[in-house]
Amino acid sequence: MLTNLNVAVIGTGTMGEAVIGGLLQAELVQPTQVLAATPRPERRRELSQRWGIATTGDNREAATWGNVVILGIKPQMTEQVLPQLNGAFQTDDLIVSVLAGVKMRQIAEATGHSAIARSMPNTPAQIAEGITVWTASKGLDQARRGWAKIVLSAIGEEVEVEDEKFMDMATALSGTGPAYVFMVMEALIDAGVHMGFPRRIAAQLVEQTVIGAVRYSAQSGKHVAELRNMVTSPGGTTAAALYELEKGRLRTVLADGVWAAYRRARELGGE
Structure with a gap:
């Protein structure tokens, strides 16, 4: 379970907020366990008012605070944002990526952290009726795989696959x-x-x-x-x-x- 774990969401667009809402509405976490990072002050106020969560404009602060860190930024922002997070993670932390087309190797190299679950959700996740295909980095332990399953099940059904090659297939079939x-x-x-x-x-x-x-x-x-x-x-x-x-x-x-x-x-x- 996610009890006593901090969940940070970096990038609060459609999918980032879907994860926040899914976790809170399913009571998998309490608002005090969630920190959302977004650069726009008006967006931070909106999220705080809607969900009762803490927010920040500092991506690195969110990554340092979270035990489970959701990457929900736009894929074209990865080269700018991911290096900001390098060195911010503890050994036992988990990155859950919803970045389309961005491989786990790229995330690991940019952030310096290799415990990653890469996922491909689809838009019905906004009403917790999505289907998310995901895979985990090599050697990721069962505890953190369990964290990933819980997070992704908050936005609908989840299917774990063994090879990252299936992610592009999932993008074409269920993501699109x-x-x-x-x-x-x-x-x-x-x-x-x-x-x-x-x-x-x-x-x-x-x-x-x-x-x-x-x-x-x-x-x-x-x-x-x-x-x-x-x-x-x-x-x-x-x-x-x-x-x-x-x-x-x-x-x-x-x-x-x-x-x-x-x-x-x-x-x-x-x-």
Whole structure:
């Protein structure tokens, strides 16, 4: 558990605040155990008022104070911020990174600390419904792996993988994944409006259809192809729709998009 541990969050954008909120709302930590670092005074006031936590404009102060330090800065800020933290960590501290495309080796070299959990969450983390893929640096002990699991479970489900190579794959599939779903939803809503539904009703129908389909899939234990076949009557409306989707190469286009995201993730990581 995180009892008696200090949690510092360096970078309080969307994901940084999602971690703060998730930990506090799940009562995994108390506000007195959290310190958030951000350079903007107005942002520090906002976080203090919303969550009742302490804040600072000094990244190194936060790193020195925390036993678990969440790195939530923008990836393009790593060259500026990470060297500030060099020498600030104690041997038993843990860095939890949510930096897209930044490898554990880069973090270790810049900060001088090698106990790292690298993670790739996605945007539903903001409502504690995310999925986070993460991996740990070589030799990280079970206690600190446990700290990482607790922190990341505060923003949804977490999946630990053994090799860092899976992080770029996770970026392409689940990290970017909500955007694919939103685009499909947008297309369905627009089709509903084109048929004559008011946009409000079309959006309600599509949103609940997606929610219901996902929950049904998760609870049924059946392969998604089997679920699709259950909905598809011979010569029916679903069969007609799926014929057009297949003819339009929907599967291929989605796969191409995922592969494009994967290639870009590897490029950003210097590969």
